[in-house]
Amino acid sequence: MSTTFQLNGETCRFDGDPMTPLIDLLRCQRFMTGTKAVCREGFCGACTVNVEGEPVLACLRPVGLLEGLSVMTIEGASRYDAEAQLLQAAFERVDAVQCGMCFPGMVMSLSKFLRETPRADRNAVKHAMVGNICRCTGYERIVDAVMECLAEAHSAGGADV
Amino acid sequence: MSEVERTIMNLPRRDAPDKLRGRTKYTNDRMDSTTLHAALLRSTVPAGRIARLDVSRALKCPGVRAVATAGDAPGLFGIGVADHPLFASDTIRYIGEPIAAVAAETLEQARAAIAAIELEVEPLAPVLTMEEALAPGARLVHENWRNYEILFEGGSRRGNIAWEAKAMRGDVDAAFARSDVRIVESTFRVGRQNHVPFEPRVAICSWEDDRAHIQTSTQVPWTVRNVTGRVMGLTPGRVRVTVPAVGGGFGLKFDATIEPITAVLARKTGRAVMLENSRFEEMTTCLCRENADIRIRSAVAADGEIVGREATVLMDCGAYGGEQIFLTTMTAHTLGGNYRLGAVRLTSRAIYTNTPPNGAFRACNGVYNTFALERHTDEICAELGFNPIEFRRRNVLGDGDLGATGQPFEGEVLRPMLDRMEGLREKVGSARERAAGRLYGRATTVGTWFIFVGPSSATVNLNADGSATLVTSGVEIGSGTMTQSLPQIVAGQLGLDPRDVIVKQADTDAAGLDVGVGGGRTTVSIGAASIEACVPIREKLLKTASEMLQTPPERLTLRNGRVEIAAVPGSGATVAEVVQRAQSISGPVTGTGSFTAKNVPAMAGCAMGHFIEAIDIPVFAVHDAEVAVDPETGHVEVLSYSVVQDVGRALNPLAIHGQVQGGVVQGLGYALHEEVTLGGEGEIRQSGFETYRLPLALDAVPVAIDLYEGAPSMGPLGTKGAGEVPILNTAATVACAVANATGRLVREIPLTPPRVLRILRDREPALPHPHISADWLQNTLD
Numbered sequence: 001m002s003t004t005f006q007l008n009g010e011t012c013r014f015d016g017d018p019m020t021p022l023i024d025l026l027r028c029q030r031f032m033t034g035t036k037a038v039c040r041e042g043f044c045g046a047c048t049v050n051v052e053g054e055p056v057l058a059c060l061r062p063v064g065l066l067e068g069l070s071v072m073t074i075e076g077a078s079r080y081d082a083e084a085q086l087l088q089a090a091f092e093r094v095d096a097v098q099c100g101m102c103f104p105g106m107v108m109s110l111s112k113f114l115r116e117t118p119r120a121d122r123n124a125v126k127h128a129m130v131g132n133i134c135r136c137t138g139y140e141r142i143v144d145a146v147m148e149c150l151a152e153a154h155s156a157g158g159a160d161v
Numbered sequence: 162m163s164e165v166e167r168t169i170m171n172l173p174r175r176d177a178p179d180k181l182r183g184r185t186k187y188t189n190d191r192m193d194s195t196t197l198h199a200a201l202l203r204s205t206v207p208a209g210r211i212a213r214l215d216v217s218r219a220l221k222c223p224g225v226r227a228v229a230t231a232g233d234a235p236g237l238f239g240i241g242v243a244d245h246p247l248f249a250s251d252t253i254r255y256i257g258e259p260i261a262a263v264a265a266e267t268l269e270q271a272r273a274a275i276a277a278i279e280l281e282v283e284p285l286a287p288v289l290t291m292e293e294a295l296a297p298g299a300r301l302v303h304e305n306w307r308n309y310e311i312l313f314e315g316g317s318r319r320g321n322i323a324w325e326a327k328a329m330r331g332d333v334d335a336a337f338a339r340s341d342v343r344i345v346e347s348t349f350r351v352g353r354q355n356h357v358p359f360e361p362r363v364a365i366c367s368w369e370d371d372r373a374h375i376q377t378s379t380q381v382p383w384t385v386r387n388v389t390g391r392v393m394g395l396t397p398g399r400v401r402v403t404v405p406a407v408g409g410g411f412g413l414k415f416d417a418t419i420e421p422i423t424a425v426l427a428r429k430t431g432r433a434v435m436l437e438n439s440r441f442e443e444m445t446t447c448l449c450r451e452n453a454d455i456r457i458r459s460a461v462a463a464d465g466e467i468v469g470r471e472a473t474v475l476m477d478c479g480a481y482g483g484e485q486i487f488l489t490t491m492t493a494h495t496l497g498g499n500y501r502l503g504a505v506r507l508t509s510r511a512i513y514t515n516t517p518p519n520g521a522f523r524a525c526n527g528v529y530n531t532f533a534l535e536r537h538t539d540e541i542c543a544e545l546g547f548n549p550i551e552f553r554r555r556n557v558l559g560d561g562d563l564g565a566t567g568q569p570f571e572g573e574v575l576r577p578m579l580d581r582m583e584g585l586r587e588k589v590g591s592a593r594e595r596a597a598g599r600l601y602g603r604a605t606t607v608g609t610w611f612i613f614v615g616p617s618s619a620t621v622n623l624n625a626d627g628s629a630t631l632v633t634s635g636v637e638i639g640s641g642t643m644t645q646s647l648p649q650i651v652a653g654q655l656g657l658d659p660r661d662v663i664v665k666q667a668d669t670d671a672a673g674l675d676v677g678v679g680g681g682r683t684t685v686s687i688g689a690a691s692i693e694a695c696v697p698i699r700e701k702l703l704k705t706a707s708e709m710l711q712t713p714p715e716r717l718t719l720r721n722g723r724v725e726i727a728a729v730p731g732s733g734a735t736v737a738e739v740v741q742r743a744q745s746i747s748g749p750v751t752g753t754g755s756f757t758a759k760n761v762p763a764m765a766g767c768a769m770g771h772f773i774e775a776i777d778i779p780v781f782a783v784h785d786a787e788v789a790v791d792p793e794t795g796h797v798e799v800l801s802y803s804v805v806q807d808v809g810r811a812l813n814p815l816a817i818h819g820q821v822q823g824g825v826v827q828g829l830g831y832a833l834h835e836e837v838t839l840g841g842e843g844e845i846r847q848s849g850f851e852t853y854r855l856p857l858a859l860d861a862v863p864v865a866i867d868l869y870e871g872a873p874s875m876g877p878l879g880t881k882g883a884g885e886v887p888i889l890n891t892a893a894t895v896a897c898a899v900a901n902a903t904g905r906l907v908r909e910i911p912l913t914p915p916r917v918l919r920i921l922r923d924r925e926p927a928l929p930h931p932h933i934s935a936d937w938l939q940n941t942l943d
Contacts (some may be wrong), residue, residue: 033190034183036408038359039440043850046359074183088181092173095815098823099409100180101359102388108521129412129858133738133850135409136639138826141819 005066008076014146020065022056023047025063026073034074036101045132050075055109055131074104078090083111086152090145098136106132110146118153162183162720165878168653171815174644175767176406176637182279188378189363192435196365197226199426199436200271202261202278203446207287207515207843208302208554209253210634211260215279219263222277224270229262234425235650236392238417239720240774241324241486243310244303245518247392247421252788253282254480255517257446259418264434287515291454291475291841294321294512300648302480310404316486316770317418317942323478323511324486325942326770328493328565328763331504331508333937340459345544347537348928349457350909351892353449353477353528353837354830355853356522362416363437366423372399378407380414381677383632386418389424401426404667411827412679415484416448444853446844448520449837452477455533456933457496461541465555468503472496473933473940479510479518484525485511490771491526495536497565498609498779499575500556505565508941516843521679523824524889527610528831530908531690535606535893536907537869539900549897550605554579557607567764568776572873574807575607576783581805581867582783586603589865592800599798602902605785608890612681612778612882614758618673619690621651623698623750627722627737628661634675635687636667639941640884641816642683647850649812649876650688654695655702656719657736673755681882684812685778686756688877698831701734701750705743709734735930759875778874780881781807784825784894790902792921795914797833797899803865809881810873814893818866820884828891830856836911871943 003014019140023040026032026049038046040059066119069145077084084107091097091107091110107128111121113128125146126139134142162790179185193200216228237243241375246527249258261278265271288294301320317325319440327730355398364377372397379385382402390397407414419436425743438446447909453476474492478485509526522528542549555574564570582605593601620632627936631651637643666673675687685743703714706724710717710733718727743750760775768774772777787800804821811817836900838846847853874881892910900907908928912920934940 002404026325027190028192031193034185036183036359037189039850041849041851044359048207073663078182088178091181092177095171095173095641095819097174097180098819099359099407100176100185101408103181103188104183126858126861128577133855135359135411135827135855136823137819138822138824138856138864139858139864140822143858 004062004065005068006070007093008072009080014063017061021022021059022049022061022063022066023058026058032073032075034104038101038103038130044125045109046102048108048132050108053112055112074108077108081111083114086149087111087114087145090148094141094145094148096137098146101131102134108143114146114149114153118150120150122147164653164702167656168311168649168812168878171648172645172659172813174641176644185406185631187360188405189360189437189797191365191376191405195433195681197266197267197430197432197434198271199262199264199423199434200268200275201259202275202280204249204252204258204260206282206284206626206710207289208285209282210285211249211251211253212283213281214260216261218277218279219274222270222274224266224339224818225230225263225274226432227264227426229422229425229429232353234421234617235395236577237309238388238391239312239482240391240481240484241313241316244441245311245481247418254515256842257517258480260427262422263333264430272367281284287693287843288321289516289839290359291512291514293476293513295932302515310900313772319942321481321564322942323513324489324770325508325510326489326492326617326767327508328820328943329569330563330565330686330764330767331430332470333471333504333506335551336504337375337460337615339460339468340682342462343545344456344458346907347540348930349455349533349651351453351532351534353452353519354522354835355444355447355837355847356411356413357415357504357853357855358409358411361438361443362414362419362438363435364420364423364884365433365435366427367422367433368431370426372401372425374401375420375424376403376405377420378414379404380410380636380638380679381417382636382669383674384419384677385417389421392421393424402669404636406917407636407638411523413448415521415677415679419754441848444848446517448518450522450525450528451519453529454930454933456930457533457537458510459537459541461545466503466548467480467500469554470502471506471569471937473937475933476509476511477514477516477519478918479516481518482511484521485519487610487772488521488526490773491770492530493565494609494611494776495527495530495769499534499558499560501562502565505566505712506937516839517845523827524610524885527889528828531608531890532893532896532910534898535890536896539897548832550579553607566768568761570779570911574872578781578783578807578869581869582785585803585805585865585867589801591788595800599789599791600902601789602898603692603895604901605783606890606893606897606899608782608784608876610780610886610889611776612685612780613773614682614686614777615674615676616755616757617686617690618753618755619687619694619753620672620753621694621698623740623763624743625737625744627735627740629657630663630665632665632669632672633684634669634672634697636678638678639828640820645813645816646684647687651691651695654692655698657722660873661705661722679884681780684880685876685882688880689756692877693756694752697752698750701743703737705746706734706739709739709742778876780880780886782861782889784890786894787897788898788902789894790917795921797917799829799862799895804887804931805867805869806883807869807872807881808883809872810870811868811877812878812880814868817868817883820865821866821887824884824887826856829860829862829895832892832895832910833912834839843907
């Protein structure tokens with residue numbers, strides 16, 4: 001059985017078990033290792049990708065359910081997604097990154113939040129992050145970076161919710 | 162501008178751009194279509210004898226290229242005592258113990274072949290708790306413990322006591338017999354904490370030039386080299402270890418049990434083999450921070466002087482001694498630290514049980530001993546009517562005071578840090594109103610960590626383009642030492658921009674010996690070796706430039722990538738020009754340096770069985786927390802958190818603040834909700850993220866931080882390690898604050914809602930600790 005979808009803007013055809021988790025297709029067959037496999041049980045958020053613009057856990061999403069859809073991974077977002085790039089620059093600036101394994105997923109989760117919630121306070125940012133666990137940083141600096149991005153986006157004329 | 166001023170800066174991490182874009186290749190990102198995958202047959206019983214092990218069916222399974230068992234790796238390894246086989250051969254000692262390994266074309270094929278292995282085990286009655294292990298007539302976890310090779314002399318051992326270390330100073334009996342003292346006694350128990358670094362333990366080994374080349378996620382490349390050689394019967398020089406970016410360690414990756422298996426399979430197959438723990442395997446064989454039982458007793462005079470103290474600490478090492486044996490050393494400095502003591506005796510015992518082995522975890526041994534010590538201190542204050550902060554101000558270690566093993570402390574540090582905390586508390590203000598009807602408590606605690614320096618080496622090569630390459634066996638585990646402090650140090654010595662200092666990742670073929678990344682030693686130890694490596698380079702640069710510029714060397718300076726006449730900024734030549742000239746005249750511009758501790762040894766006869774003879778660099782911390790306890794639900798909310806940390810000198814304040822914030826939140830997890838429990842067979846029940854509750858963003862608390870600089874340190878440029886210490890007294894501080902909020906004793910952590918409710922309702926069990934005698938001498942061998 002074959003599944004065809006858009007992967008970072010290019011057509012991707014997969015011939016195999018449609019129940020294969022997307023993360024295995026990405027990491028073990030395409031060797032696209034930007035998407036990290038940490039808990040593989042849908043709790044840590046490290047493997048977050050965007051499907052049709054929505055954050056989705058690649059460890060829980062069977063490839064067969066992607067027919068005709070558009071999938072963006074950290075590799076694609078780093079090239080094409082303005083909010084992801086804004087976040088990446090802010091994380092560098094505030095020295096938020098430590099071991100770094102949770103950050104690709106963190107960027108994928110927060111880029112949508114940044115796009116759609118330009119007026120958030122710190123508490124709202126933390127709520128938006130509860131699906132992305134970080135073992136190293138103690139989170140506060142990640143929130144700092146997101147708040148900086150929100151301030152930038154707002155001064156650039158982001159829409160109010 | 163001095164070399165110190167040139168070194169201090171908030172240099173951003175160079176590895177962040179790639180990590181943020183998913184371009185960094187961690188070890189588990191390095192498989193390709195030619196890599197074989199390995200899987201392990203692990204024990205499902207906690208104790209037993211292997212009656213039959215037949216792998217012939219597995220060898221015939223599709224895709225299988227090799228199967229390995231104990232016969233392929235007969236050597237035993239360990240720290241202090243060689244008690245640990247790579248695969249169980251005869252005796253099984255814990256659930257999850259490796260028995261055999263398969264390498265196959267795919268992971269699924271490897272797992273299918275594992276299922277085809279025939280194994281018959283005669284179960285034995287397991288020894289699951291330290292109480293059982295110390296009971297008279299207890300079954301021996303290691304029947305032949307007497308026959309093991311001793312790798313470090315000096316400790317006492319017997320039966321299920323894998324190791325015992327002691328610290329003794331002064332006449333403790335006389336102190337307790339004084340008529341003018343009050344005696345306060347406390348008991349404590351702590352459970353295990355799981356590291357959960359995001360990258361699991363993983364290695365890829367290829368067999369190259371009749372040698373093993375292991376790429377691995379480790380903190381200790383030289384240990385991996387030595388252990389792999391030892392178990393395979395190879396000289397360690399036939400093992401090369403390189404270390405890609407490490408996705409977190411926290412002490413877990415001091416282990417060397419995955420790597421030798423890949424080496425055995427690579428030799429058998431001639432192919433690259435990857436072994437990666439599944440998350441289930443990682444959680445259930447994690448080498449947790451050990452569970453421990455503690456009894457502590459003090460004799461305190463009416464004026465608050467602590468004239469005598471004695472304590473026994475039982476550390477559960479699980480099935481093999483491993484790092485616990487080494488960590489028995491720490492008790493003298495963690496439980497015996499913080500306070501000036503008249504006379505003191507401490508014993509620290511690593512106990513074998515049929516449970517998964519425990520290991521080192523950030524501020525290992527110190528986190529729970531500080532919890533016990535600070536709670537005990539508050540119990541003294543409550544019984545004798547002292548103000549806890551004033552009691553600490555009176556009794557903390559000061560200049561010239563002796564530690565438990567008789568080492569004198571240099572400098573007055575903790576007392577001024579307590580003053581600084583008072584200032585920080587005033588600045589931050591009180592969050593008491595946010596308790597809003599809940600029980601409110603606040604506490605300030607002190608902590609003493611010490612950095613074991615140990616040997617490190619460094620080579621610096623200056624390149625013709627004016628850049629420098631730093632070669633060490635250091636590993637970047639996430640703390641930024643390899644990406645921030647070390648390039649800053651080298652750049653400061655050579656007047657370069659730190660972005661022009663290339664740092665070679667650990668490769669045991671290229672770099673000299675290093676004892677690994679942990680305990681806060683990297684910046685200190687590799688930093689000092691790096692500075693020494695720069696000495697001949699500076700000399701050569703200045704000598705060459707002196708001839709080029711016709712100016713005496715003492716009038717030249719290295720700055721901004723140039724060798725300049727000191728009085729004339731912008732004069733002289735670029736470092737690149739001078740290097741090119743030097744290379745043509747006298748060859749490459751290169752230097753090597755090495756470093757190890759020049760420490761303050763223990764007083765003769767005071768320390769027994771200690772792996773570290775001396776305190777190399779004491780590091781102090783003062784923490785303060787406010788909490789609100791919900792009396793209906795038992796939920797503890799941390800309202801504010803403040804840290805004054807002794808860092809010696811902060812080379813990169815931004816990076817250190819990040820370490821403090823991260824360490825405190827990890828400590829809050831330990832204090833409040835990270836709970837590992839063992840099932841009826843000694844298995845770890847929290848086998849995944851669903852059941853092991855890690856701190857989430859909403860659990861995080863912003864930490865108010867004041868870095869205390871200027872305390873004495875033999876570290877380069879006055880530095881001390883900063884990443885280990887922030888977790889040291891988080892559990893202590895939260896526990897003391899909860900005790901103050903509830904007016905009850907807190908003897909155990911984590912302070913989960915059910916435990917807090919039991920505390921509030923006086924239903925938390927007392928801890929009589931029958932396996933720790935009230936007579937201290939009964940708790941020691943010899």
